[in-house]
Amino acid sequence: MAKVKYSGVRESKPGRINDFGSTGEQIAEKFKKGCLKRADRSFAQGLQCQQINSMAALMSLEDSVFISHSPQGCVGCSVMAVDMYRVGQIHRGAKQVKNARLFVTNIDQKSVVFGGESKLRETVKLAIDRYHPKLAFVYASCASGIIGDDIDAILNDMQSDYPETILVPIHCEGFKSKVCASGFDAAFLAINKYILKHQKVEKEKGLLNLFAPTTVSYADQKEMERMLQALGAKVNYIPFYSSLEKIKKIPAAEASTSICKVFADEFMQTLWEDYQIPFSHTVMPIGIRNTDQWYRGIAKVLGKEAEVEEIIKKEHARIEPLVAKLKERLQGKRVFVCGGTGRSFAAAALIDDFGMKLVGLETPTYDEDAQIDIEYLNEIHKDYVVDIANMQPFEQVNLLNKIKPDAFIGVPVWAAKLGIPTTHVLDGKRPTMGYDGLLYLGNKIADQLENPGFNKKIAKHVKLPYRESWYQEDAFKYITSNE
Numbered sequence: 018m019a020k021v022k023y024s025g026v027r028e029s030k031p032g033r034i035n036d037f038g039s040t041g042e043q044i045a046e047k048f049k050k051g052c053l054k055r056a057d058r059s060f061a062q063g064l065q066c067q068q069i070n071s072m073a074a075l076m077s078l079e080d081s082v083f084i085s086h087s088p089q090g091c092v093g094c095s096v097m098a099v100d101m102y103r104v105g106q107i108h109r110g111a112k113q114v115k116n117a118r119l120f121v122t123n124i125d126q127k128s129v130v131f132g133g134e135s136k137l138r139e140t141v142k143l144a145i146d147r148y149h150p151k152l153a154f155v156y157a158s159c160a161s162g163i164i165g166d167d168i169d170a171i172l173n174d175m176q177s178d179y180p181e182t183i184l185v186p187i188h189c190e191g192f193k194s195k196v197c198a199s200g201f202d203a204a205f206l207a208i209n210k211y212i213l214k215h216q217k218v219e220k221e222k223g224l225l226n227l228f229a230p231t232t233v234s235y236a237d238q239k240e241m242e243r244m245l246q247a248l249g250a251k252v253n254y255i256p257f258y259s260s261l262e263k264i265k266k267i268p269a270a271e272a273s274t275s276i277c278k279v280f281a282d283e284f285m286q287t288l289w290e291d292y293q294i295p296f297s298h299t300v301m302p303i304g305i306r307n308t309d310q311w312y313r314g315i316a317k318v319l320g321k322e323a324e325v326e327e328i329i330k331k332e333h334a335r336i337e338p339l340v341a342k343l344k345e346r347l348q349g350k351r352v353f354v355c356g357g358t359g360r361s362f363a364a365a366a367l368i369d370d371f372g373m374k375l376v377g378l379e380t381p382t383y384d385e386d387a388q389i390d391i392e393y394l395n396e397i398h399k400d401y402v403v404d405i406a407n408m409q410p411f412e413q414v415n416l417l418n419k420i421k422p423d424a425f426i427g428v429p430v431w432a433a434k435l436g437i438p439t440t441h442v443l444d445g446k447r448p449t450m451g452y453d454g455l456l457y458l459g460n461k462i463a464d465q466l467e468n469p470g471f472n473k474k475i476a477k478h479v480k481l482p483y484r485e486s487w488y489q490e491d492a493f494k495y496i497t498s499n500e
């Protein structure tokens with residue numbers, strides 16, 4: 018029987034769910050018994066679309082243009098990725114900060130009736146004539162998918178007119194997946210098909226692919242590179258702030274790893290199948306335990322197990338006295354953690370370093386990887402709430418109102434408006450990862466707890482859009498069924 022190739026839709030893997038509300042113990046038990054079924058919400062406040070993840074993953078590539086074949090609204094949240102890209106350039110010493118070369122074909126009612134092909138052709142021509150890029154990425158959207166515009170065929174037809182530019186269609190139609198990380202997979206599948214093309218290249222001794230998403234700060238990049246170079250690796254940091262040349266080097270690597278647990282995990286599996294590149298897929302290196310685990314994982318693939326133990330010993334000796342000081346400031350504080358699947362579980366593990374207590378965890382997806390993390394958390398923490406939700410702030414504010422945590426770690430918008438001290442863990446601007454990131458993050462949490470005035474003032478002047486009665490309701494009342 019022919020081997021089934023991964024489709025890029027995360028739901029296609031059994032056991033992945035993204036609508037659930039319960040406790041850490043219950044979710045682990047249900048998953049173990051195989052009774053955690055895919056559910057839905059009868060009311061939802063919008064989801065993060067996979068298209069933005071496809072865009073954000075590639076937006077900082079040099080000599081590239083990005084064309085969204087969609088209505089204008091689809092590119093609304095690209096401002097977040099553009100902001101990260103601009104700040105990232107400044108951190109990397111750019112004197113002149115560039116904007117991403119982002120185009121939108123502006124599919125409208127007429128295009129829906131008559132097709133959007135002419136708009137796509139015009140936009141691709143305009144983008145290439147203006148910037149002469151090496152790469153032109155074209156992103157599908159719900160609208161282009163529904164009307165059936167064949168972006169692959171259109172770009173294939175146009176390719177001969179633009180031999181200096183590689184045209185890359187990306188199938189990230191929003192309706193295809195409720196798991197926004199599918200957008201990363203769509204981008205990598207397209208890179209493999211249109212850029213790498215299964216070509217065999219000569220291996221480069223010591224070369225290591227380090228996959229990093231947009232939200233990794235420059236400080237974190239340097240910390241990860243420092244740690245990997247200490248193992249003798251030559252790091253190919255991709256696709257963030259990289260180039261066509263660095264992308265083409267991917268198959269030359271001896272091994273791969275990723276900073277985020279849900280970024281490039283599927284692609285690293287593809288690289289193993291297509292180019293026999295071994296990889297390490299463990300955890301996100303946030304906090305002592307996870308950093309050690311992540312480091313040991315890639316050291317094992319590189320055959321540097323003895324070396325890594327030596328380095329870890331030295332790093333522990335350096336940071337443990339400093340972590341002990343932070344513990345004095347943070348011990349016993351009750352924390353609610355919210356973030357992407359990789360980061361939320363990593364942040365929950367991090368709080369153990371500081372002796373904090375987990376009272377709530379919100380994350381977009383649950384699967385067998387998450388089960389490993391939650392089993393570890395269940396050994397330490399009891400009775401914490403778990404909300405598996407892609408966005409859904411109404412559930413979060415309901416839970417926060419009831420639980421009243423001392424601190425909130427994660428995407429802070431809603432918690433800050435409730436006056437809770439917040440620390441951003443999806444911060445692409447400051448350190449979070451590795452041994453140094455841990456110290457920075459710990460100090461940031463402690464400073465927030467000691468200086469909560471800003472969020473308190475926000476809470477005084479901001480009214481959230483929910484009725485008081487909502488806070489008395491069951492936060493998970495709109496989740497239809499997990500039975």
Ligand code: SF4
Pocket residue numbers: 066067068087090091092157158159160189190191192
């Ligand atoms: S692609 Fe679909 S889900 Fe994504 S922003 Fe556009 S309309 Fe919304």
